[in-house]
Amino acid sequence: MKELESLVENLKIKFNEENSEKKKEQDQVRKLEQTLEKEREEFRETIKTVPLRTRRSLQTAARPALQSSISLTFLPLRPSRAVENRSKYREAPPDQSQSHYGNIMYDRRVVRGNTYAQRILPTTTQAELAEMQKQQEQRRKAVAQRKAREQIRVRTPEALQGRQHTEVQTELYLEELSNIVMENDVQCQTDAFLDKPDTPLFIPAKSGVDATTQIEDGELFDFDREVQSVLEVLVGKVMEQSLLEVMEEEELACLRAQQRAFEERRDVQLTEVQKLQEQERRHTEEKKRRIAQQNEVLKKEKEIAEKIAARAYTQQYLANLVPSIFTSLRCHGFFVNTVQTDVETNFMPWLMNEISSSLDKRYDARSVLDDIIKERRPARERKTCCKLSRGTEAAKKILFLISKD
Amino acid sequence: MAFTLAFPGRAPVAYGRRAVPQLFEELQKPEPEDKMRALNSLCDLLHDPEHLYQTVRSGLLETLNPLLRDPDSTVRTRTCDLLRQVAAHSIGCRALLLPSLVASLSLLLDDPHSGCRVAVHRILNLLALLPSGADVLLSLVPKLMLRLTDTLLETNEEDGAEELGSKETAQEEGSKETTLEEGSKEEDEVEENDKGVEERKGKDGNEEIRDEEGETEQGFEESKEENEELEEDENQEEIKRDKGQKEGEKEQGDKQVNIKQEQQEQEEEEMVLLLSTLTRCSYLDPLPALASDGVKLLRDKLAHSSAHVRREAAAAMLALSIPMEGKQQLCDLGVLSDLIPLLQDQDTEVRANAAGVCAFTFVVTTGKVQGVELGLIPILLDIVSLEELSTDSLVSVGRVNKDLLQRRKTLLLYCLRALSVVSDYPAARRLLLEERPLLERRTDTDPELRQATQSVLKAISWSPL
Numbered sequence: 001m002k003e004l005e006s007l008v009e010n011l012k013i014k015f016n017e018e019n020s021e022k023k024k025e026q027d028q029v030r031k032l033e034q035t036l037e038k039e040r041e042e043f044r045e046t047i048k049t050v051p052l053r054t055r056r057s058l059q060t061a062a063r064p065a066l067q068s069s070i071s072l073t074f075l076p077l078r079p080s081r082a083v084e085n086r087s088k089y090r091e092a093p094p095d096q097s098q099s100h101y102g103n104i105m106y107d108r109r110v111v112r113g114n115t116y117a118q119r120i121l122p123t124t125t126q127a128e129l130a131e132m133q134k135q136q137e138q139r140r141k142a143v144a145q146r147k148a149r150e151q152i153r154v155r156t157p158e159a160l161q162g163r164q165h166t167e168v169q170t171e172l173y174l175e176e177l178s179n180i181v182m183e184n185d186v187q188c189q190t191d192a193f194l195d196k197p198d199t200p201l202f203i204p205a206k207s208g209v210d211a212t213t214q215i216e217d218g219e220l221f222d223f224d225r226e227v228q229s230v231l232e233v234l235v236g237k238v239m240e241q242s243l244l245e246v247m248e249e250e251e252l253a254c255l256r257a258q259q260r261a262f263e264e265r266r267d268v269q270l271t272e273v274q275k276l277q278e279q280e281r282r283h284t285e286e287k288k289r290r291i292a293q294q295n296e297v298l299k300k301e302k303e304i305a306e307k308i309a310a311r312a313y314t315q316q317y318l319a320n321l322v323p324s325i326f327t328s329l330r331c332h333g334f335f336v337n338t339v340q341t342d343v344e345t346n347f348m349p350w351l352m353n354e355i356s357s358s359l360d361k362r363y364d365a366r367s368v369l370d371d372i373i374k375e376r377r378p379a380r381e382r383k384t385c386c387k388l389s390r391g392t393e394a395a396k397k398i399l400f401l402i403s404k405d
Numbered sequence: 406m407a408f409t410l411a412f413p414g415r416a417p418v419a420y421g422r423r424a425v426p427q428l429f430e431e432l433q434k435p436e437p438e439d440k441m442r443a444l445n446s447l448c449d450l451l452h453d454p455e456h457l458y459q460t461v462r463s464g465l466l467e468t469l470n471p472l473l474r475d476p477d478s479t480v481r482t483r484t485c486d487l488l489r490q491v492a493a494h495s496i497g498c499r500a501l502l503l504p505s506l507v508a509s510l511s512l513l514l515d516d517p518h519s520g521c522r523v524a525v526h527r528i529l530n531l532l533a534l535l536p537s538g539a540d541v542l543l544s545l546v547p548k549l550m551l552r553l554t555d556t557l558l559e560t561n562e563e564d565g566a567e568e569l570g571s572k573e574t575a576q577e578e579g580s581k582e583t584t585l586e587e588g589s590k591e592e593d594e595v596e597e598n599d600k601g602v603e604e605r606k607g608k609d610g611n612e613e614i615r616d617e618e619g620e621t622e623q624g625f626e627e628s629k630e631e632n633e634e635l636e637e638d639e640n641q642e643e644i645k646r647d648k649g650q651k652e653g654e655k656e657q658g659d660k661q662v663n664i665k666q667e668q669q670e671q672e673e674e675e676m677v678l679l680l681s682t683l684t685r686c687s688y689l690d691p692l693p694a695l696a697s698d699g700v701k702l703l704r705d706k707l708a709h710s711s712a713h714v715r716r717e718a719a720a721a722m723l724a725l726s727i728p729m730e731g732k733q734q735l736c737d738l739g740v741l742s743d744l745i746p747l748l749q750d751q752d753t754e755v756r757a758n759a760a761g762v763c764a765f766t767f768v769v770t771t772g773k774v775q776g777v778e779l780g781l782i783p784i785l786l787d788i789v790s791l792e793e794l795s796t797d798s799l800v801s802v803g804r805v806n807k808d809l810l811q812r813r814k815t816l817l818l819y820c821l822r823a824l825s826v827v828s829d830y831p832a833a834r835r836l837l838l839e840e841r842p843l844l845e846r847r848t849d850t851d852p853e854l855r856q857a858t859q860s861v862l863k864a865i866s867w868s869p870l
Binding site: 245257260263264265267270271272275277278282 | 452770818822826857
């Protein structure tokens with residue numbers, strides 16, 4: 001009994017240990033799960049408050065200013081620069097004059113691995129800060145509520161002194177509880193594909209009663225007799241159609257022939273017509289030419305008559321012309337006989353002058369003679385003077401003779 | 406399935422009203438084979454006027470416009486065949502005169518594929534038969550004249566290439582030369598081509614009626630004989646070749662010759678259609694054709710190896726010689742001298758057209774003078790005297806000989822008219838007075854011919870006094 005009790009106690013202790021270990025593990029797991037849940041809730045809450053676009057951008061780390069729901073391009077806020085190496089432990093900050101650039105792949109700050117189960121730091125802004133605080137308060141409340149619930153929750157009371165709680169299976173058959181699952185790997189491989197064989201023709205099973213019938217020659221109809229009417233119709237139609245067509249063609253040919261004959265006659269008549277036209281044209285042209293000729297002749301005759309009349313008139317008009325011209329010219333002194341003029345102008349006046357002078361002389365002589373006579377024989381001699389004067393002619397002669405001498 | 410077996414290369418046709426619209430919808434598919442099938446079915450359908458009305462009334466012809474610019478040449482050719490079916494009907498013809506379609510067709514005139522070009526020319530030919538169509542095509546006349554020059558260059562090149570051709574072709578041509586009357590190589594090949602053209606006409610029912618009539622002459626009989634001789638010669642040639650040379654070479658030679666022949670046939674047909682279109686347009690308004698050097702270009706065609714081309718060229722020249730400017734140009738370019746060989750041609754239609762050109766050209770004084778100088782009057786008199794005998798002899802029944810008579814009558818009429826026109830010129834009158842008994846001896850049953858003879862006699866015996 002005591003041994004049993006001691007065994008039982010040992011077992012209990014072991015169980016307790018195991019249980020405690022398990023509890024610890026479970027607690028750890030639970031804690032981890034709780035933290036995960038918390039984070040998830042936080043993330044979900046933050047995400048829910050943020051609009052869709054920014055959610056996506058948060059998810060894809062796009063620049064908040066250039067947000068298009070479709071594009072996922074990353075545009076840096078600042079110009080890119082190489083990342084400096086940061087040591088594991090803190091150093092005095094102003095010590096470094098030269099910056100060491102390290103390999104970004106081995107930088108502790110670079111997040112590696114899948115990102116869907118990571119903590120995602122939401123971008124904090126003023127508006128969101130308030131939200132953040134609210135969320136934190138909510139979280140605290142939730143935690144507090146959970147704790148409260150946990151406390152209220154009834155658990156199994158603690159074991160009495162000297163006792164241990166063990167977990168025991170109470171079913172009929174004990175089961176080994178373990179997380180390790182018995183696994184068996186079994187493989188199976190099909191054979192290489194063979195061609196599907198042809199499906200056999202489905203011939204349904206015979207059912208019903210067989211019955212036969214056969215139509216012997218001559219039972220249904222007599223082909224030659226029946227076909228005759230059909231043939232007649234066919235051949236008749238064909239013949240009729242062809243006759244119609246041939247007749248049509250014949251008719252057309254007749255029409256064409258008639259048309260041609262007409263056209264030829266027309267052409268022949270046309271020659272006649274054209275010949276007559278030409279003849280007419282020639283005749284009219286000839287007539288025109290002759291009339292024109294005749295007109296010409298008449299015109300010429302008329303012209304000639306006019307010419308003759310004109311000539312006669314001018315002749316008559318100009319008959320007096322020449323003498324009158326001559327006379328006028330002569331009047332104007334154009335036809336000058338120089339000798340004559342000379343004689344007339346010079347000689348004759350001179351002659352006249354001479355004559356007049358000689359006559360004057362004679363007159364003077366006579367008068368002188370008269371005077372003389374008068375002086376010498378005044379009374380009787382006056383008579384004799386008269387006689388003398390009557391006898392002047394003789395005196396003249398004497399004088400003339402005197403003067404001549 | 407039965408449909409595709411029965412009609413390979415045809416799209417299935419819906420019933421009734423849906424037939425045409427559904428086929429047009431199928432034409433919108435990008436695959437050229439689908440389009441070909443739909444086009445083949447449409448070609449069959451549009452023979453029926455009801456379907457044609459439906460097509461035209463619902464304005465589905467516009468949708469054919471992009472098909473005309475399709476990169477695949479067979480699609481283009483088939484679309485042109487389809488449009489040709491449409492154009493054979495008056496409603497379709499009028500519907501085709503949309504400017505967009507005409508523009509697309511005019512673009513196709515420059516198509517590199519010759520079959521397509523031939524098809525387009527067929528359409529234009531049918532369009533030109535309608536006065537409003539000819540009106541629309543007047544704007545295209547300069548372009549058609551350009552085509553005339555292009556094909557002229559091409560035929561020259563082809564002739565040159567053929568002359569440099571293989572031994573077989575030279576032998577072939579050599580044997581033909583010895584047996585046939587005409588001497589030139591080109592004539593012989595052309596006779597083959599004529600035969601080929603005839604064969605094609607036999608197959609294709611909707612060919613130009615004019616082409617058929619063109620062969621129904623004295624020349625027709627002669628060419629038939631020549632073709633038979635040709636066939637015999639070809640057989641002999643082939644036998645010789647089998648003996649003398651390897652079969653492979655012969656086959657190649659045949660193929661080359663066949664290809665060249667086909668090309669030549671197509672070129673010739675294109676030329677014939679082009680010229681007939683030009684003729685019809687020029688009847689309506691000759692000025693555009695005259696403005697684009699029509700006379701000069703046509704003169705080059707007058708000496709073409711093929712009788713069809715010559716006939717059409719002469720007809721076009723006739724149309725151009727009706728207005729005064731045309732006559733002037735003809736006289737200036739001395740086309741009358743080119744007409745002399747045509748007046749002695751085998752083909753009656755060629756002669757008739759040439760005589761017509763003479764008749765129209767003689768209206769102008771310079772034409773008369775040239776006619777007398779070149780000795781055209783004796784030629785015309787010969788024709789008149791020769792034809793006299795045969796007019797009354799052919800009294801047999803049948804459309805073929807009615808056409809023959811008509812051709813002869815036209816020829817005689819033109820010759821007589823030409824003589825009456827030229828007898829305004831005193832020199833010509835003197836010549837003709839000597840031949841007066843010949844004309845008085847004529848006994849024609851046809852009143853028109855009698856009247857023509859009377860007018861000639863009256864013209865001859867006119868004197869200023």
